[in-house]
Amino acid sequence: MQTAILVAFSFSILYVVQKLLEFWRAIRSIQNHPGYRTLLSPTGVVANFLPPTSGIAPGRNYLFINKHRMFEYFGSDIHSVISIWPKSLVTLNLADASAIKEVSSSRSRFPKPVHQYTVLTFFGRNIVASEGDEWKKYRKISAPAFNDKNNRMVWDETIKIMDSLFKDVWGNKPSITTDHCVEVTLPIALFVIGAAGFGREISWREDDSVPAGHQLTFKNALHIVTTDIFLKLIIPDGALGLTKRFRDVRLAFNELEQYMSEMIKERQSSVKKEARYDLFSSLLDANDMDVGEAKLSVSELIGNIFIFLVAGHETTAHTLCFTFAMLALYQEEQEILYQHVTTVLSDGRTPTYEDMPLLTQSMAVFNETLRMFPPVTGIPKESAEDTTLTTTNADGEKTVVPVPKGANIMIDVPGLHYNPRYWEDPESFKPSRFLGDWPRDAFLPFSAGARACLGRKFFETEGIAILTMLVSRYKIEIKEEPEFARETFEQKKSRVLNARAGLTVTPIRVPLVFKLRDSKAG
Numbered sequence: 001m002q003t004a005i006l007v008a009f010s011f012s013i014l015y016v017v018q019k020l021l022e023f024w025r026a027i028r029s030i031q032n033h034p035g036y037r038t039l040l041s042p043t044g045v046v047a048n049f050l051p052p053t054s055g056i057a058p059g060r061n062y063l064f065i066n067k068h069r070m071f072e073y074f075g076s077d078i079h080s081v082i083s084i085w086p087k088s089l090v091t092l093n094l095a096d097a098s099a100i101k102e103v104s105s106s107r108s109r110f111p112k113p114v115h116q117y118t119v120l121t122f123f124g125r126n127i128v129a130s131e132g133d134e135w136k137k138y139r140k141i142s143a144p145a146f147n148d149k150n151n152r153m154v155w156d157e158t159i160k161i162m163d164s165l166f167k168d169v170w171g172n173k174p175s176i177t178t179d180h181c182v183e184v185t186l187p188i189a190l191f192v193i194g195a196a197g198f199g200r201e202i203s204w205r206e207d208d209s210v211p212a213g214h215q216l217t218f219k220n221a222l223h224i225v226t227t228d229i230f231l232k233l234i235i236p237d238g239a240l241g242l243t244k245r246f247r248d249v250r251l252a253f254n255e256l257e258q259y260m261s262e263m264i265k266e267r268q269s270s271v272k273k274e275a276r277y278d279l280f281s282s283l284l285d286a287n288d289m290d291v292g293e294a295k296l297s298v299s300e301l302i303g304n305i306f307i308f309l310v311a312g313h314e315t316t317a318h319t320l321c322f323t324f325a326m327l328a329l330y331q332e333e334q335e336i337l338y339q340h341v342t343t344v345l346s347d348g349r350t351p352t353y354e355d356m357p358l359l360t361q362s363m364a365v366f367n368e369t370l371r372m373f374p375p376v377t378g379i380p381k382e383s384a385e386d387t388t389l390t391t392t393n394a395d396g397e398k399t400v401v402p403v404p405k406g407a408n409i410m411i412d413v414p415g416l417h418y419n420p421r422y423w424e425d426p427e428s429f430k431p432s433r434f435l436g437d438w439p440r441d442a443f444l445p446f447s448a449g450a451r452a453c454l455g456r457k458f459f460e461t462e463g464i465a466i467l468t469m470l471v472s473r474y475k476i477e478i479k480e481e482p483e484f485a486r487e488t489f490e491q492k493k494s495r496v497l498n499a500r501a502g503l504t505v506t507p508i509r510v511p512l513v514f515k516l517r518d519s520k521a522g
C-alpha cells in the first residue's frame with residue numbers, strides 16, 4: 001500500500017515538474033512578452049464556466065469585460081496568455097489594427113484552429129467550423145446565394161415581418177412593453193433568416209403553437225440549443241437524462257434535428273418545383289449531386305443549415321437588442337435618427353430597398369453599437385509557422401513579438417474597438433463617428449479577410465429595414481420599474497447593458513417600452 005502511495009506521489013511530482021518546465025519553455029518562446037500567466041487555458045471549456053478570477057484563468061467573457069484595459073495594463077496592444085493546464089500553450093491577444101490585418105489577410109500563415117469549434121459540429125461539419133479544402137467547398141456552395149437579388153428579398157421579407165408585427169401583434173396599442181427586448185428581436189431575426197434563407201415563412205400567429213409530431217416549437221428548440229450548447233459539449237450523452245435541464249437540452253437537440261430533416265423533405269418533395277435561388281436551394285442542390293467534389297452529404301447539409309440558422313439569427317437579434325437599448329438610453333441620438341429617417345421618408349411611406357444607401361444614420365447607429373457590443377468577441381487563429389508580429393505603441397515605438405508555430409492568436413475585438421489609438425473617447429456612444437472617415441481596419445465585428453462573415457450584407461439589409469421601420473413609428477424607452485426608481489443614469493445603463501457570454505455576447509435583461517409616435521400617449 002505504502003509503495004503504491006509512494007509511486008503515485010513520485011508520478012505526481014514528475015507530472016508537476018514536467019508541466020512547470022513546459023510552462024517555462026512557453027514563456028521563453030515569446031521572450032516573456034507581458035500578459036496573463038494562469039493555471040487554466042482561456043479556450044478550455046472549464047475556463048468558460050469560471051468567473052473572471054485572476055490566477056486560475058482569465059475567466060468567462062474576459063474579452064468583453066476587460067475591453068482595452070488589460071492591453072493598457074500590460075503596456076502593449078499585443079499581450080500574451082500562457083496557462084499551465086491542459087497544455088502550456090501560448091495565446092497572443094491582439095488589439096493592434098495592423099497586426100490584426102496581417103493575421104486576417106493570411107489564411108495559410110494563420111489558419112482557423114478548427115478544434116476550438118467542436119461545439120458547433122454536433123449536427124455535422126459546416127462552413128464556420130472548417131478549414132482548407134473542406135471550407136472552400138462550403139464557401140463555394142453557399143456564397144453565390146448572398147447576392148443582390150437575395151438582399152432585395154431580405155429587405156422585402158423584413159418589411160413584411162415588421163408590418164405584420166405592427167398590425168397583427170401590436171395592433172394600434174399606444175405602447176408595447178417587453179420585459180426583455182430579445183423576446184421581440186429573436187423572433188424577428190429568426191423569421192427573416194427562415195423566409196429569406198430557407199423559404200420558410202413563419203407568421204407571428206403560428207409562432208407559439210407546437211406542430212403535430214413535435215414537443216417544442218422550432219423557435220424554442222433552436223433557442224435551447226444555442227443557449228445550452230456548451231452543456232451538450234461537457235455532459236456525456238449517457239448523463240443527459242439526469243436533470244430536467246439536461247433532459248430539455250437533449251429534447252431540444254432531437255427536436256431541432258427533426259425540424260431540419262422535415263425542412264429538407266418538404267422542399268425536396270415540393271410539388272411546386274419552381275426555380276428558387278436562396279441559400280437553401282444552393283445547399284440542397286449540392287446534396288442532390290451524384291458525386292463530385294462539391295457534393296454535400298446529409299450530415300454536412302444539416303450541419304450547414306444549423307450553422308446558418310445560428311449565425312444568421314442570434315448575432316442579429318442581440319445586436320438589435322443592444323441597439324434599441326442604446327437608443328432608449330440616449331434619447332438625443334434616437335431623435336437624430338428619427339429626424340433623419342423622416343427626411344429620407346418625407347411622405348411617411350414604407351422604406352424600399354432603394355432607400356437603403358440613403359439611410360446613413362441607421363447604418364451609423366448599427367456600426368457604433370457593433371463597435372461597443374461586438375457579438376463575437378474573440379476570433380481565434382493559430383500560427384502555422386515560427387514567425388513574428390509587430391505592434392506600435394502610442395509614441396510610435398515598435399515591439400516585435402515572437403510567435404512560435406502552434407501558438408493561438410486571438411483577435412480581441414473589444415480590445416480593438418475600445419483602443420483609444422483608433423477611437424476617440426471609446427466608452428461614449430457616438431454614431432456620428434461613422435458618418436465621416438473612420439478607421440476601417442480598427443472595426444472588426446464581422447472579422448476580415450477570406451474568413452470574414454458571409455452574412456454581413458444580409459444583416460445590414462435586415463437591420464436597416466427593422467430599425468428604420470421601428471423608429472419611424474415608435475419611440476423606444478427603458479421601462480420604468482419601481483424597484484429601480486432611485487438609480488442614477490450610470491446604474492441604469494450598466495443594469496440594462498449587462499451581458500453574459502453565450503455563443504455570442506448575450507444581453508441579460510433589457511426591459512423596453514415602444515410608444516406609438518402619432519398616438520396621444522406617445
Ligand code: HEM
Nearest residue numbers: 128311312315316319376445446447451453454455458459
Ligand atoms: C450582427 C450580425 C453578424 C455579426 C456581428 C457576424 C459576425 C461574424 C464573425 C465575427 C464571423 C467570423 C467567425 C469566426 O471566424 O469564428 C462570422 C462568420 C460567418 N457569418 Fe456572420 N455575423 C453576423 C450575421 C450573419 C448572418 C445574418 C449570416 C447569414 C445569414 C452570417 C453568416 C456567417 C457565416 C456563414 C460565417 C462563416 C464564414 C466563413 O468562415 O467562410 N452572419 N460572422
